[in-house]
Amino acid sequence: MEYSTFGRHVAVDTWGVDFEVLNNAELLQAHLVEAAESCGATVLSVQSKQFEPQGATVLVLLSESHLSIHTYPERGFAAIDCYTCGETVDPQLAIDYLVSVLKPEKVYAKKIIRGLGELEVVTPVMNQVELV
Numbered sequence: 001m002e003y004s005t006f007g008r009h010v011a012v013d014t015w016g017v018d019f020e021v022l023n024n025a026e027l028l029q030a031h032l033v034e035a036a037e038s039c040g041a042t043v044l045s046v047q048s049k050q051f052e053p054q055g056a057t058v059l060v061l062l063s064e065s066h067l068s069i070h071t072y073p074e075r076g077f078a079a080i081d082c083y084t085c086g087e088t089v090d091p092q093l094a095i096d097y098l099v100s101v102l103k104p105e106k107v108y109a110k111k112i113i114r115g116l117g118e119l120e121v122v123t124p125v126m127n128q129v130e131l132v
Helices: 025-038 091-102
Strands: 007-015 043-050 056-062 065-072 077-085 106-114 120-122
Touching: 007 091, 025 043, 025 056, 025 065, 025 091, 065 091, 077 091, 091 106
Parallel strands: none
Antiparallel strands: 007 077, 007 106, 043 056, 056 065, 065 077, 106 120
């Protein structure tokens, strides 16, 4: 069986996010796992770290690659990153879910198309999903 090297990598900077949300590694971990599952990814493991006096990092290892967040609550800032290999899992869906949860005032995003030769960088359309 031959595997495709195609992948999509979405990097997002969010600003103006609530301090309490960004300073809660346990809450962020639950949201990242939900985001991964919402885009059809397979979660293999999760690592999280609550920093003192504030800040958190969460890394979700996916069968398809990874989803991560690193926060600076004192600045209202979170860096989110999702890379998935193949065509079946769309990292944008995980990003859209997280943006809906974080409710930032500003969002800056780029999508990198990888594994086809020269890297292609595009600005993705950000769609906030309805949370049920």
